[in-house]
Amino acid sequence: MPARILAPTPDALAEAARTLRGGGLVAFPTETVYGLAANALDARAVRRIFDAKGRPASNPLIVHVANEAAARALARRWPEAASRLAADYWPGPLTLVVEKTDAIPDLVTAGGPTVALRVPAHPVALELLRLTGLPLAAPSANRSEEISPTTAQHVADSLGPFVDDLIVLDGGACTVGIESTVLDVSGNEPVLLRPGMLGLDARGHSTSEGPARSPGQGMRHYAPRKPLVLVPANEPPPVSREGDGLLVLPGRPAAAAALLYAELRRLDADPRITRILVLEPPAGPEWDAIRDRLARASALLTE
Ligand code: AMP
């Protein structure tokens, strides 16, 4: 059966929660991108995520929790920095990497001693967490290396053929539109592993020198199927040829992030377009996360 896109009614949420408690998969909206969720405490359920996505086991998952107390329960140590950041940014698009307890299966963390935790700022996600009473491991709800989904229809298109009878809770278009900022607070100094739309540079964690590589994070990620070429803003554009589709992002970073993946998917699906040109965003740390995703989308290297 193809994916079922359901409005988040009490009945649909109850069915989704039952599915998750029974070890199944459910796709749900968050403010960043749609997630493919499973019970994070059940290794067999988590295995289904990797199978559905075709995701390499070397790429760890983010665990979604209802609040800071639920996050602490999964951490061996909860550093002062985690308390401070959770107070400032949760619920929100910030993922904190901390030392894990034994309750978290190794599969979730790609065998590592740390776990990535986040409280999503979306009413449907929070309601699902409350109803299940479980931490939910949830990477983006797309096949591995594809563009992340920002609508329920994107999820159905990506994963429908790969998950039997998948429930996709429809929360509308994601408001942030790109993946969370990932910050490792398990050591002495916070380390930025993935830039996102939070201005953490203002707190002394500079995003301007580019992201440190997270374990398992492939270079070519978030990529359309067609070649994507970045066009430097200050140079004459490359000779346009038939089949070129040009993407010019909005001038404000938040608006650009909210549109980026939907626009890339649209250009990727348009049969008249064979090559995607994207006008490079301006300089400045507020564009780091978008530049990061575009660099990955245009990279020819694979993991
Ligand atoms: P996704 O769920 O597809 O948005 O990707 C999750 C990303 O979070 C991974 O690719 C890593 O970059 C990062 N991540 C998750 N868990 C960990 C961890 N334990 N240590 C470091 N980075 C992590």
Ligand code: MG
């Ligand atoms: Mg992803």
